[in-house]
Amino acid sequence: MTEVRRLLGLAIALLVVWWAEATSPPRNLMATTTMTTTKTSVACEELRPLGVKNNTEEEEEDEEKEEEEEEKGTISVKSRVKRAAEDGKSPRGQSPMNFKFDRAPHLVIAAEEWPPHVYVTPSGDGTAAISGPMAQLLESLAVSINFTYTVVQGDGYWGAPQENGDWNGMIGMVLRKEADIGLGPFGMSPTRSQVVDFTSPVFLEKYRVLVQRPRPVPNPLGFLSPLSWYVWVGLLLSAILVIVTTLSAARTLDLQEPSTVLHHVWAAFGIFFSQPVTSVVRGNAHRFAALVWISVTLIVMRSYSGALTSLLAVKTVAITHDSLQDVIDDQNIQFIFEGSTALTAYMQEVQSGIYKDLAETSKGRSVFFQASGMTGAAYELIPDGSHAMLVEEVVCKKVYSDHFSLTGRCEFYMSSNSFWPLIFAMTVQKGSSLLQPINARIQALNEFGIYDRWANAEMPNMTACIKTPTKLTIHESYALKDLWVVFLLLVGGNILASVFFVTELLVHWGYPQLFPPQSQY
Template identity: 30%
Template structure:
């Protein structure tokens, strides 16, 4: 049904500055401005307006509804035409601001419903044009895919104040001239970052005789942010972020700040493609950016959001809270936090003599020592032999199978089926003992390297361990806001001094001192931890650190820009191509030459050295325990024999 409707007229009366309302109709003669420039507006919209976009007309009260229907009725607008007429009856500035804000909200709501709109502003008042452009930026009425077309009869020199706002929007300016026999309209665009001496670019003209004629190679509504004609210079904020951004080894304090790394390389590629230069600055407080209770922001996110800098290099983790302050570009990094801990000293497990056999094997041996002798005794009772032979077998059978297992001597006198049972047991014992001895010989040469912290729970359960968490990061803000679960326990651990906030510039020093000692662990992204361990290996030739098996707080990351700035969607397109073609991933893999050397440090090593008492004291514990048990049993036997002898003596008397 929408396709069958040619136009929908919606008139709303709101207030703007009174100068617009007091402007007389047609100050330059020749009728209303839209009536003069209607042909140019229709020609531009017919050429550039997508079929699925609606049109919003904003006038200052000098354009009648008849002119709107007459001029714009020639366009087929399936999604409708909405007209907002601004008047200035109310002279109260506060009421004017309130009504103008209300109008902006209504236009934004209509734009969100339409999806794609072209805003046409018709006025001969420079104040009205400036106010409409200012509120389009301030109220974020128009995204870059939406277009602004301003129509006026003011001369170009009276409209210099429109440059700042019009250059940041997908906007064009139509200036009409009433000549003797025909009407002519010149169409201008404001290129961004234009130096003062440069002129506004006239891209086309329209007249009642020749119609619409392009004046340059540029199309109508050109992509002004695809290639900068004047080579602007941007300010980018960055900080050391191992694996992504690192200090340039060739940098000296006398030179401008310089970094290297895959993300800086990406920024340099964008600068070459878009024809801009940049210089880097650091975050003043050394933080990435979190929101304070008073609503202000810290770190690099705060600098970008307050428009102190143009680009945040980062990369920054995607967050709904941060998205309120800045705009994200294409996400090109996926990462998650991991624990970096120091490897312990190689050591032999004193209870390693139990390891050659698994728990199930030990259980099966103990069960066999109980079941096999019991079955043999049961069979002897069921199939009795001569008394001497039976008595001899029963006396020796009690510990016979244990003696065989322990490789002690014995002199059995079995016959028949007893030989088969005993032979099977001896074969099983021979295979078992030989396997145990071989495995034990191998394992005594193994040194175990402790890696105790594999999850946050392991760290929290160890009261001597201290967590070092990235300060000023979105993960830190999430921890401080947690009310349940493991992160709440981390927040509570901070109150007792078990959590430290560290900056990204302090990671390397913290690893080589506190983490290496074994009682501190560092929480970093997986790629960041890989880069730190690669740097340590390059300097020392050793893998002294490990990363946990558990990863948590996964995130996607990208660079950031100012909220609503058209530079963000322009750079986003190029970053998307760099990511999709695998270029950035190649930069990540090739940035660190030793990035994969310490990914999986061994948890055990083999040495050829003599065993110390500290390595095998578990065997002596078993020996001492066995002797203590034997002495206790001997004492009980002597005591029992003494009691029996005493009892027999008393009975004889």
């Protein structure tokens, strides 16, 4: 008990000492600090060179500038952020994720339509309304950071440098400070990063080739497809060898069996087509040759029959445009591009490689559209089979989804090989204080996959046509155009047989001595 009392008394004493030290002001510290500050200020005023303004003068000038901007309606983001910072809130003074304006500034957002990411509906007053995943992202940022905004449109392009050095599109608007944020999303590139700042990536994307879905082309010689040409040649040479062997055996050994060439030719090809042999085979050499030929033709023709049945049941169509190199090599293909993109800008300066080949090949063979017109161009131009669209994978999926929703058919094909991978993000003005707060929130959305879910919701039927096999199998009935060669052989054979019959008949009537009675074996 004594020990407990002693510890309790010590604790009370320490508490009293702490309270006394905390409540009593320092004796000489405040005076000393005041005197030092005063002397330093006076010294600084005396040492400041002529023409150099102090902080107070700079603040007064900034306030006058902000008043002028407010009267003109052109308040910069820097001024808006500064006003919010006066209330103790600054993007640079606290965690970007926790930053929020106490007084909501009004920002100008540059946006263009790019399905399925953003849809733009112009208004009569020069502004526009937006919807889609990027609109949801912008609204989330506005609520989280606390700002209001007005959406404006530009010339319809994302932005690329022009011959005079200026930039067009939304990049140009942000660069000229006509907009505080470029909604995009923009493909990141070194050239663009020199004039604007990119936010954290919103999503990753890659380009693919979008073409007409291949259709089966009639192949009149398809009945020869089960066996390659050298197998057919091998069979023909083997038949000739069998005919020579059996004919030589019949004539050399003086066997009692037909020894005419036509008889042995007919017998050899009769066996090939599973027809019976009417004559009696005599002699071991002849029998052995016939046995080998029967065995070979049995195996080959059974294999041929099975393969031909499969080919007749299912038509297989080879994919001819499955990569960027495929469309470059096809001189009959016209290219469809989106104008003023990172890809088209790179094609203007690339010096070697496949993109140099693309730049050279596409000259005079390309058409350009704004992002809002790409899906319409796909429906209008690609079905003729002479156009290929080089576009982001998500646009291919959007075309798939919308077309299948309207028609229930899959009329387009997206290449299995991709190219030109890009990171897509929003843009802000160089040095903007909004960059870090926006980055923190985009990263949080990406960690939970929220943007991807928004984007997929815009394409409900994209999986119906998304499979991209190496070959397409199409089940449908064969038409006459698929088998006309077979019928040609039938008709031609009958005509030829009729000609021979008439010729033989006429010769038989005129020269009966040429047709003596033949022995039956």
